[in-house]
Amino acid sequence: MTMKDVLSPTALSLYHELLETLGPEALKKMLLTMHTIRAFEERAEQLYAEGRVHGTMHLSIGQEATAVGASSAMIRSSGDAGDYLLNHHRGHGHCLAWGSSVDKMMAEFMGKETGYCRGRGGSMHIADVDSNNLGANGIVAGGVPIAVGVGLSIKMRGTSQVCLVIFGDGAANEGAFHEALNMASIWKLPIIFLCENNQYAMSMPYPKAFNIEKISQRAAGYGIHGETVDGNDVLAVYKAVSEAAQRARNGEGPSLIESITYRYKGHSKSDKQAYRTREEVQDWRDNRDPIMRFNALLVRTGVITEAEGEGMREQAVEIIDRAVAFSEASPDPDLKMIMDGVYA
Amino acid sequence: MRELSYAEALREGLRQMMETDPSIFLIGEDIGVYGGAFGVTAGLIDQFGGQRVIDTPISEAGIAGACIGAALTGMRPVGEIQFMDFVTLSMEQLVLQAAKVRFMFGGKAKVPMVLRMPGGSGTGAAAQHSESLENWFVHVPGLKVVMPATPYDAKGLLISAIYDDNPVIFVEHKLLYKTKGDVPEKPYRIPLSQTHVVRQGQHVTVIATSIMVTRALAAADALAKEGIELEIIDPRTLKPLDDAPIIESVKKTGRALIVHEAVEIGGFGGEIAARIAGSEAFDYLEAPIRRLAGLDIPIPYNRELERNTVPQIENIIHEARKLAQTAY
């Protein structure tokens, strides 16, 4: 297959529109981060299969463009200078894209004291409070009402921060989603509700769970901005989230952005994926893979060479190798500290 | 000393804290110009404006979530759930989020929020507006549970709860709002997790919460005329519980009666009984530990049915007397 096949019609025009803002180095970094996310997820799966980690995990392979596009559009810093991130349990990619340490993430994944949550949170609950990453949530839509509080706090403290909350299509059918969007709307809170529609809420296909064409149509019901973007086009996601952040900083309130994407792996472990065909997965892999597309774009536009593109994959694997080594050398939490951290 | 009602004491605590600390704000349903369903926040919107006394849509999960998010990012929210019954709609946010984020994140975040809510029966509001659900929260690691019984405790405990860095479920009682008591004007704190011996006595230890403290005191006055002296203990903070004064008291009296309004089975009384039985006080017991609590039914509407569903003064007198006389 040629590169041309995988480029969306808008990819080149978006590239030219954003090149000035982002610059080639930023674009290269975005591609490397996407590779890193995929390498992390693949290694995560391998470690689990080998019995070297336990629990469960929700892999985001195939969804890298949404994570990287959205995070790149936010101000990632600490304290009042940075924006906030809230996400849910398919969140490894969001954290990595937000700039979290791969070492500390892997250590958390392996339940080590050196992990972001000192081995207490694990795969589903990675948080990096110091960089305003308020953590991944194991409850579908659990973080959505919390975003309202973050938005309220930003407004009351009078800063120009924005809160990005990422959730899946399943979350959009929780009652809490409705309460939160309505409250954010009536108070014009600086929040970006980013819905990663990866087509399945566990096994429930999108068309069976919604009687609307797009989840973003729901924005109209709350009187807020809504739009649907190609979630496997990193620049499209970047653009939509950037504009939403700008609106939020201008005091225009929240936005609901639906990002159409696809997960290649099962919902979590023990998913036989009886609800979809092997061919369907292969079709997304072959024709719409976000890394392949972005790589093709950057090669086509001369930002990188084909060899550089391949080198990035190896570079990402090395990053993960180092993180695994760091984690394996890290101590387990001290059993004597088991009660630690329940109360402040 | 100056007398205030329980509701006034809460309001004064809120007002004084909001005057000194801009990170404190109120959020809930109809707490603004309406003043709250029981008038606790009356007038506060005039002083602090709608930015700090925030009326919400009917969205209990949203209220809890808003408190959590704001608390995570530097504020000290005080939320109000109009009736404790409605907190069932906030349970996910409270139990799975507020209580757990700190631990889940390795002790690196804090959630300094208070969620006030009136529980209890006695107003003829029937099954869905009269519940006492405090023990649900006692069962959740990461939450604190406070239940003041007097205007003095209400103000002092509320101020401590606001300045606690953990999520605090603050359970008020509808029938207590109008009760009066001495309340100092100056702000003061009553430390959380400090059990209070309300009345001294040598015959029976009565551990009571919320409005049952008031009823136990009335029962004690009646029994004193018969020569039976009750020692009344109010834990005030159900979680984390300071059980030492309870155990000390039972060592003295050898008899324990636990009184609460919530349904007996699975109620807080079981925890108290277990703490006593599992402590050194066991060796001093002269009778079985007794509980007096709500019947295992929803709160009925009919006045007499409602009254008979939860412990009343005469029930406490009867039980305490039988215990004192070693009739069990």
Added chain:
Amino acid sequence: MATAVILPKFGFTLESSRIVRWLVNEGDTVREGDPLCEVETDKVNMEVEATADGVVAGIQYPAGADVPVTNVICYILKPGESADAILAPEHASAVAAESAASTPAPAQPSTSAAQKAANGVPINASPLAIRVAEEHGIDLASVQGSGAGGKITRADVEALIAAKDTPKIRATPAARRIAAENAVELSTVTGTGPKGRIQGTDVTAAVARKPAAVLDMPSAPSSAPEPTPGNRVIKLEGMRRTIATRMQQSFQQAPHTFFEANIDTAGVDALRARLKARNEKLSVTSIIVKACAWTLKRHPYLNATLTGDEITLWSDCNIGVAVALENGLIVPVVHKVDGKSLQTIQTEIDDLAARARSNALRLNDLADGTFTVSNLGMYGIDRFTAIINPPQVAILAVGRAVRQFVPDEHGSPVAKSLVSLMLSTDHRVVDGAQAAQFMADLRLVLEDPMLMLW
């Protein structure tokens, strides 16, 4: 190098999976992600996918095998690679270790067939004895055999079971603690709680009645403040505290009612005089105790105890006789008075009083009273009221006999010796009419002691 395909861990509780069937054969070409075999897990059947492109080789387990997770199940060769690239099966050593572990252990002997003592020597017991022992969880090694050659019989086992089944003592935790602290056997203490449960106060009382405790009573504790000259401070403890507690409890809890009758002692005096002539001693107290037993038989509600919600009417009349001591008061009991002769009663009372004064009473001497008589007549007291000794419901206070003029049927003064008998009853159990009828019968039998024969 060949890629090893392992059996992945599909669920966090999964230790092994069974290969249901192979979907490929050795030599088949596969793409990464192609299913290789179907395995059964604790949840559902899953497919193991190829982890690389290449040719399947070196299948390690046949269909049907149960494979520990993470073991290699097959290899995928790169194009041109030979099957020799496959190393020796990685799980070989594990398999060897496992088979060693699963070597059948020596057959366990059936426990019922032959229980053995710890030293391995078979125990000589009848089959029935073995069965009964097993049913009751008895270790036969602890049973002494009484059969031929020391063989353990069913009777031996049952005797042991019976010994084990002695009734449990009902006592509050406080009672058990106080008993342990004071080395009191709970079996010697009478419980006043519900269903006779022993309360802490019961043990405290028993401790106070223990002779040793009486001797130990300090007259003035050294830690007490220096008393003003002439005053003495005595700590309320030991027997004094027990009396204080019990009398206070009784007077506060039992609604006392009082019934006085003045009895003509002529009949009693005559009886005593006749015995005195024979050099036999018979005290007023002994006669009254006997008369009380006679009357109590006819009025069971006064021969009763009240504990909790229960009134117990006793068939025996166990009458306590209050004995004054230098430092207090003690009430030894004459048991089963109704079946005893006056002479026996007199002997027992003398013995109890003597031993009370010499601190030689046993706990049994104090237990199980059902009624009490307190006689202060010898001190010249005309009449007094007594406090009921709980859980009893009645006590009789006896004053001195006083000679008085009383009008006869013609209105003429007649000199009579009258003694005041004051009955205290617990109105929770005994109503006024019952008490009055008791007193009427008591008067009858005391004024005509011959009736005691009836």
